[in-house]
Amino acid sequence: MLTRRAALASVGVAAILLVMKAGALWQTESVAMLGSLADTALDLVASLVTLFGVRLAAMPADQEHRYGHGKAEALTSLFQVSIISVAAAGIAIESFSRIGNPHLTRSAETGIGVSIIAILLSFGLIAYQRHVVARTGSLAINTDAMHYKSDFFLNMSVIVALVLDHFLRLHGVDALFGIAIAAWLGWGAWHSASEAIGHLMDREWSLEERQRFIEVAARHPALHGIHDMRTRTSGADRFVQFHVWVDPDMTVRAAHDVMDEVEAQLKIEFPGVDILIHPDPDGHIEGGGNPLRAREAGEVLREESTPRN
Numbered sequence: 001m002l003t004r005r006a007a008l009a010s011v012g013v014a015a016i017l018l019v020m021k022a023g024a025l026w027q028t029e030s031v032a033m034l035g036s037l038a039d040t041a042l043d044l045v046a047s048l049v050t051l052f053g054v055r056l057a058a059m060p061a062d063q064e065h066r067y068g069h070g071k072a073e074a075l076t077s078l079f080q081v082s083i084i085s086v087a088a089a090g091i092a093i094e095s096f097s098r099i100g101n102p103h104l105t106r107s108a109e110t111g112i113g114v115s116i117i118a119i120l121l122s123f124g125l126i127a128y129q130r131h132v133v134a135r136t137g138s139l140a141i142n143t144d145a146m147h148y149k150s151d152f153f154l155n156m157s158v159i160v161a162l163v164l165d166h167f168l169r170l171h172g173v174d175a176l177f178g179i180a181i182a183a184w185l186g187w188g189a190w191h192s193a194s195e196a197i198g199h200l201m202d203r204e205w206s207l208e209e210r211q212r213f214i215e216v217a218a219r220h221p222a223l224h225g226i227h228d229m230r231t232r233t234s235g236a237d238r239f240v241q242f243h244v245w246v247d248p249d250m251t252v253r254a255a256h257d258v259m260d261e262v263e264a265q266l267k268i269e270f271p272g273v274d275i276l277i278h279p280d281p282d283g284h285i286e287g288g289g290n291p292l293r294a295r296e297a298g299e300v301l302r303e304e305s306t307p308r309n
Contacts, residue, residue: 006132006141007051010148013125014044017118024114028162033111035091035181036118036158039151042087043144046080050144053077070234073138077196080144081189088185095178108166115155115162122151142195146188154181202232205240213240216269222246222258224282241276248281255279 021037053076061068129145132138161177164170204210214226229242244262246255259277266275 002132002136003138003141004051004055006129006138007047007144009125009128010047010144011044011051013121013148014040014047017121018044020114020117024111028108028111030108030111030158030162030165033158033162035095035178035185036115036154038087038091039154039181039185040118042080042083043148043151045083047144049076049079050141067234067239068237070237071200074196074199074234077192078200081193081196084185084189084192088182088189091178091185092182095175095182099175108162111162112159115158118155119152122148122155146192154184157181199233205231205233205238213266213270216266217242217244217262219265220258220262222250223262227280237274238270238272239274239276240270241278243278243280245282246279250279 017040018037021033021040025033025037053072056069056072059069126145126148129141129148133142133145157177157180161173164173205213210229210231213231214229217223217226224245224247227243227245229240231238231240233239244259246258250258259279262277263275266273
């Protein structure tokens with residue numbers, strides 16, 4: 001429900017700004033405003049896609065998708081990236097064409113006023129989106145929030161471009177700001193694509209978080225060590241599986257009770273994480289995995305994360 005509300009709020013803000021900026025572009029004929037309008041149009045499309053993506057990602061696991069539908073958020077982010085990239089290229093082409101043929105902007109006051117309103121609305125939306133991301137970890141909402149974070153600089157650049165071009169008569173500055181806006185959009189697209197691909201490729205958690213996870217698990221006195229730990233993230237869902245060494249003479253019932261106790265402790269420190277634990281007799285390693293004794297956890301994880309020639 002939180003992610004849906006955040007997506008609906010994003011759609012509403014984008015729709016309001018789209019109408020306002022379209023009117024401002026018609027009056028100012030500014031290429032910087034054109035870039036801002038294109039960004040808002042993309043925000044609206046992306047927000048609609050995000051709304052669909054978070055609804056799909058929130059669906060519970062079923063027989064065909066036993067790990068849930070969380071990766072729908074990463075696919076949504078990649079769709080957003082493709083739209084942003086095309087728009088950035090179009091703005092850059094229009095800006096370069098105007099460098100050799102500078103065009104004086106008109107009605108700068110209107111463009112400046114609309115940009116100030118856009119900044120205020122974006123601030124309010126970002127604050128709400130941050131709250132939702134902190135509660136849910138939603139990749140789609142986080143990617144959507146990145147668009148609106150960039151809108152602050154985008155709208156500020158429009159204001160500066162209009163002031164320099166219209167009031168100070170520095171012709172060509174508007175086109176230069178258009179190029180800067182296109183570059184900014186391209187950088188944001190690259191960052192969002194990297195994050196989405198990481199989710200789709202089941203990238204491991206950060207080194208620090210994996211180390212903390214091992215340290216919490218190793219608090220149980222019946223565990224002699226941990227090995228073959230794997231982690232991944234799918235939308236707002238996170239998964240971890242690992243093997244633990246226990247006393248070879250421990251009964252199945254006793255081992256089961258220990259696994260329940262370890263999982264309960266981990267759930268306190270890592271709420272919402274799907275945990276799968278496999279007990280092994282002490283010293284046994286399957287598949288040649290690297291053993292992670294509690295006292296060696298940090299060193300081994302750092303070793304695994306260091307590229308080898």
